[in-house]
Amino acid sequence: MSIDLRALRSHFPSLDSGLAFFDGPAGTQTPRPVADAVSATLTCPLSNRGTGNLSQRNAERAVADFRAAYADLLNMPARGIVHGRSATQLTYDFSRHLAKDWNPGDEIILSRLDHDANVRPWIQAAERAGVTVRWIEIDTATAEADLDSYESALSSRTRLVAVTAASNVLGTIPPVRRISDLAHEAGALVYVDGVHYAAHGLVDVPALGADLFVCSPYKFLGPHCGVLTAAPELLDVLRPDKLLPAPDTVPERFEFGTLPYEVLAGATAAVDFLATIAPGSLRSETTRRERLAHALNSVHDHEKSLLARLQEGLHSMDDTITLHSKASNRTPTLLLSFKDRDAREACAHLATRDVITMAGSFYAHEVFTALDLVDPALRIGLAPYNTPEEVDRLLDGLAWLA
Structure with missing residues (x-):
């Protein structure tokens, strides 16, 4: 419709x-509903998270609603939703988390189609770990990913493949599922930058085969922040550097400092607004x-x-x-x-x-x-x-x- x-x-x-x-x-x-959600959260009773009083519960609800909204948007468990200041910040954070297990002789594969936010953090992490960087090249005639170069780069030494779900300048959508399947056959993890992709269609992270997927709500009508999702089982085995008293539960262990509850509320409102855009999308009996x-x-x-x-x-x-x-x-x-x-x-x-x-x-x-x-x-x-x-x-x- x-x-x-x-x-x-x-x-x-x-x-x-x-x-x-x-x-x-x-x-x-x-849209106005997103701004209203930000304003309402900032001006309602608000404290740090907890259950002891109304202001604590308001903060707790903002976090829970945010995780539930992005679980629905990305088709992932709510416990696998991580908030970050931006996709760039999240990628830098997770490049450090993942690189703790890299060793000299290991390899990673990056894509020439990508925004530098899904390139430089991995290159810098690889340099520190003594890891070799290989590339998925661009077919200059078609502006598409060159899968021959990818298959040539992939080996049993590959630890990670980082690729965009859609180029932010060319719009090119590479075959992420094919890239993911080949990576998994080699025993590698797949990190997908979905910042541009998520603005133009329904995301299904499991269908893409991504182990980790990042996007930015401000690209699809929301406030400025980043969202990363991964299976909770994967997040459970990643050990970030963190403050000793800070929560060690998943996904909280990856969110440093007090969360911006008003931003979370705005990001949730963006998902709810998206769900109302088309006629016929308001049926109460649907999820x-x-x-x-x-x-x-x-x-x-x-x-x-x-x-x-x-x-x-x-x-x-x-x-x-x-x-x-x-x-x-x-x-x-x-x-x-x-x-x-x-x-x-x-x-x-x-x-x-x-x-x-x-x-x-x-x-x-x-x-x-x-x-x-x-x-x-x-x-x-x-x-x-x-x-x-x-x-x-x-x-x-x-x-x-x-």
Whole structure:
């Protein structure tokens, strides 16, 4: 069923500005229910977690609701949900936790498709442990993962494979399940960066074969934070450095210091809001996971329709605009460069038309190096609240540049 865009957009105060936001890959706009949840949590009776009084119970409920919401969103146990300040912070933390068991002669495999947050922490951990880094390369003709390079890199010495579920600049969705199955056959763990992927469809971590999966709620209408999930049985065997009096239970042992209860409440509200996006997703007899599946399938269809409209418009500009996003399976995210213009100039011109895009390399250092791309390039990303009219306004601005 299609999304009621008028109803959806009415929940976003920022859209009243008249701006058309195509910078979703950097972070989406925030609906009012998410802001209200943050405000209500900050202003209600609130203390550190406990059960002795109302303010302690409010904090306890914020944590429990957060874990339950992301368990539903990611199809994982609530006990396997870890909060972090960001996906980058969580990846740095878990690179240190996992590297405690690495030894010289071990190997890890990283992906050239990835944001540097799923590259540099592992490289630095490998350097400290004396571990060799190998790579999943990019097929330069298709902008897809080169699985031949992956299979050549994989061996009985591989301890970890870190790969994105979707490139934050190209949109490329690699075959994560195939990558995971091969890694597990070799006895390696799989760490999946789902930050960009989770914004554009329903996530099923077990179906992906990921041992650890990280995402960021601010990419899908929530507040700024990170979420990592893994099977509780795996978290049980990981021993982070921690304060002696701090909880040693899972997942609390990985969450350092007092949790930001208001952020957790906002992140929970984002999941609940996502579950209401599509008509028919409010049936009381369905589970939240089922409502999320219905809503996010509708989001996928809506964004796919907008992407087709956008690509059709770009096709007429082929001689002046180069489209680097060309994988057969990808998110509604496009990376462009211009024959005779700097992408920052294009970004500035579009802003004069109240169209918000971004120019840069977006922390995708390996992508830009592998494909010999010029920094900056222009990134266009679609979000659930975008409209066909906004796509046309974007195309008009690009046509003027072309």
